[in-house]
Amino acid sequence: MNASTTSPGNQSWSNPLRDPRDLRLPRIAGPCSIVIFGVTGDLSRKKLLPAIYDLANRGLLPPSFGLTGFARRDWSEEQFRDFVKENIQAHCRTQFNEATWKQLSEGIRFVQGTFEDAESFERLSDTVAELDRDRGTRGNHAFYMSVPPRDFPIVARQLANCGLAKSTDGAWRRVIIEKPFGHDLASAQELDRVIAEVFDPNSVFRIDHYLGKETVQNLLALRFANTMYEPIWNANYVDHVQITMAEDIGVAGRAGYYDGIGAARDVIQNHLLQLMALTAMEEPVSFAADDLTDEKTKVLSAVRLPKDLAAHTARGQYSAGWQGSQPVVGYLEEKGISPDSTTETYAAIRLDIDTRRWAGVPFYLRTGKRLGRRVTEIALVFKRAPHLPFQSTATQELGKNALVIRVQPYEGVTLRFGSKVPGATSMEVRDVSMDFSYGRSFTESSPEAYERLILDVLLGDPPLFPTSREVDLSWKILDPIEDFWSALGQPQPYRSGTWGPQEAVEMLARDGHRWRKP
Structure with missing residues (x-):
């Protein structure tokens, strides 16, 4: 049986003697990026950004990792990097390391816009393509909806309209949805219907942080x-x-x-x-x-x-x-x-x-x-x-x-x-x-x-x-x-x-x- 892992050079290799259920070796993500909608909110500032940094600091993210924030703020990428660094230093679990931060910060991007603005999502599509080209994320992108449930459908449809929702050429696209999943059975089923129109069901990850x-x-x-x-x-x-x-x-x-x-x-x-x-x-x-x-x-x-x-x-x-x-x-x-x-x-x-x-x-x-x-x-x-x-x-x-x-x-x-x-x-x-x-x-x-x-x-x-x-x-x-x-x-x-x-x-x-x- 084969099991793949990642070498320091980020090349995939297989060990024919390793059972894939053996969890003693660290699980390291391959080339990819995360786009966070609602990046200026409390959840992002106190939990998501520090967690991403701590994963990088533990060597569990690839050197090619990219992080893109999407928000209304009229920020330059430098201002957004300062925002990310400030919140990482305030809330990270592991010790802050300048070398880790330098590597992570090189993959940080920012897109200013609103959920209703199609041009904002075209800029996001260009940013993601630039990460693929210059950062080596290889088309693998996760979209984190750290936003109120009422905004899930419009963000999902905008991602579909600009071509970001579907996996292509062996690359993957995934969506992460924060609770609550609706406010009753009918609204939950309607939300599922909308998300299923845009993302493959196997690409939808519903977060319950207690698990x-x-x-x-x-x-x-x-x-x-x-x-x-x-x-x-x-x-x-x-x-x-x-x-x-x-x-x-x-x-x-x-x-x-x-x-x-x-x-x-x-x-x-x-x-x-x-x-x-x-x-x-x-x-x-x-x-x-x-x-x-x-x-x-x-x-x-x-x-x-x-x-x-x-x-x-x-x-x-x-x-x-x-x-x-x-x-x-x-x-x-x-x-x-x-x-x-x-x-x-x-x-x-x-x-x-x-x-x-x-x-x-x-x-x-x-x-x-x-x-x-x-x-x-x-x-x-x-x-x-x-x-x-x-x-x-x-x-x-x-x-x-x-x-x-x-x-x-x-x-x-x-x-x-x-x-x-x-x-x-x-x-x-x-x-x-x-x-x-x-x-x-x-x-x-x-x-x-x-x-x-x-x-x-x-x-x-x-x-x-x-x-x-x-x-x-x-x-x-x-x-x-x-x-x-x-x-x-x-x-x-x-x-x-x-x-x-x-x-x-x-x-x-x-x-x-x-x-x-x-």
């Missing part, structure tokens, strides 16, 4: 590379599952995007349903894209909504309070938010998965802004032991065993179990935790999610990208809940710095559970 996080990928290793977990990863032992993404910030200048979207569409439809699918899926035949997608799709297809949405969903809106030691305003007092907005900043839902593995196990998904602290975690809470041969006073504080996968900010895994209190004269049992932390166990620092995902796009490697089928199934789950909420009026207020509305506490209490305090 690029090391801990999310480690979930697969935890389950399928160890014999101790998979036998108890089912309804025989698991009581319920809690998946949480909590933020301690407010809308943070995103009022124009966030109001009318809300917490469920912003986070549950994509991030949390993807985490649930990875947690609940069966073992895939391999970690190839099609095999992973098959198993995630089965989970999403088997999801059953609660019969009583009033009892098993909750939504809230943060009010004024304290975040740490700082007073903060409520959502309705945020700049750009309508004082009668009914957009939720907290959402919690119960879902059931009708499979043999998970029958009877509720999955609770919650997300919110201005909560107690920033944390994302997946917690499997296990059933109590069927018999406790201890005095009741010895175990009155004993909780349920739990396995907690921490996605951010302190990536790792915690196992909570009962242990005898040392020195106690009788059998006194108390909850203790066994903790694995990436930071303490590995000398390598974890790359940012966008580093992994951008490199995967350039390599044409799609396992970590949701398919249109997964997106459609996610909207089919969320749409009935959104329709139900739309008739309820104002969400329940909760004070900033707390863990959400009382409605969410009652939602779990009805099932005999309570939320974990991360």
Whole structure:
């Protein structure tokens, strides 16, 4: 079997003894470029540009790499290079290296224009052709749409009109689409239809940056590379599952995007349903894209909504309070938010998965802004032991065993179990935790999610990208809940710095559970 890699001279060579599944050798992108639409936005400044630099600094981008920014600003290429350098230095993960910057900056270009202006895209086409000719990018170009969803169709059609969308002569063209993928099922399907008219479906990469996080990928290793977990990863032992993404910030200048979207569409439809699918899926035949997608799709297809949405969903809106030691305003007092907005900043839902593995196990998904602290975690809470041969006073504080996968900010895994209190004269049992932390166990620092995902796009490697089928199934789950909420009026207020509305506490209490305090 053959496997190709790239030599320092950027020539392709094959090692007949290397299995292509052997990931010990670095994956290096071939000649190519990225065009970023929305290059002056927060996502580009804080995530995309630093990730591209960090990939270059790690030797994972070719010397011929090109980077083109497309924006309204009336900038020269020198001014754009200064903008890129400033944001790289402010946000890059690896140490800034002048030699890396010099090589990267030689491939930086800028095109001034608007999405409605066809001449701007003709200039972009000329710029891309110049990179092919002078930089050696060989016709391989990725187009990153870091723009609002309403602009996806016009950018796609402009790329088609100027001949940039279709792959030719063995070269590839790919499009990267940021979430949200529509605002409901109908809009998601319409967006897919428009994109499919322009790009080949295999050239469309839908970014969910959570799937690029090391801990999310480690979930697969935890389950399928160890014999101790998979036998108890089912309804025989698991009581319920809690998946949480909590933020301690407010809308943070995103009022124009966030109001009318809300917490469920912003986070549950994509991030949390993807985490649930990875947690609940069966073992895939391999970690190839099609095999992973098959198993995630089965989970999403088997999801059953609660019969009583009033009892098993909750939504809230943060009010004024304290975040740490700082007073903060409520959502309705945020700049750009309508004082009668009914957009939720907290959402919690119960879902059931009708499979043999998970029958009877509720999955609770919650997300919110201005909560107690920033944390994302997946917690499997296990059933109590069927018999406790201890005095009741010895175990009155004993909780349920739990396995907690921490996605951010302190990536790792915690196992909570009962242990005898040392020195106690009788059998006194108390909850203790066994903790694995990436930071303490590995000398390598974890790359940012966008580093992994951008490199995967350039390599044409799609396992970590949701398919249109997964997106459609996610909207089919969320749409009935959104329709139900739309008739309820104002969400329940909760004070900033707390863990959400009382409605969410009652939602779990009805099932005999309570939320974990991360």
